[in-house]
Amino acid sequence: MSEVAITRTEWLQVCxxxxxxxxxxxxxLVGDHQIALFFLPEQEPQLYAIDNWDPVAKAGVIGRGIVAEIDDVLTVASPLYKQHYRLTDGQCLEEEDIQLAVYPVAFEGDEVLIKLDQ
Structure with a gap:
């Protein structure tokens, strides 16, 4: 697992x-952003942060989705209507005009840090 050198003024502790x-x-909940964090210890990177808001279902449910690998791409399936979103860039596989925001996220020791403004 790779640790990232963090400048404290750029990153916020999430959990x-x-x-x-x-x-x-x-x-x-980071500020007014609902963020879904996915911890995949067998992957590199191990940690992903993506919007929790599902624009199809109009609900904050992405964090409850099922992680799956589709064509060698890590995705999360919305638990309501089953659209798949790539964890790396938030792109919906079924609807090309839908993309969730993703956020830089990292471990610093035991802390999980996120950077909201990209």
Missing amino acids: KRSDLVAESGVCA
Whole structure:
């Protein structure tokens, strides 16, 4: 696992590593952003941050989605209507005009840090 050198003024602490669930998502409220965090300890990178808002279902549910690999691409399936979103860039596989925001996220020791403004 690679640790990232973090400049504190650019990053916000979201939670602790122990708050994450391996191979699954959790939600975090960062400012007024609902963020879905996915911890995949067998992958590189291990941590992904994507909008929790599903624009198709019009609900904050992405963090409850199922992580799957489709054609060697890591995705999360919305738990309501099953659209798949790439974890790397938020692009919906079924509807090319839909894309969720993704955020830089990293571990610093036991802390999970995120950068909202890209």
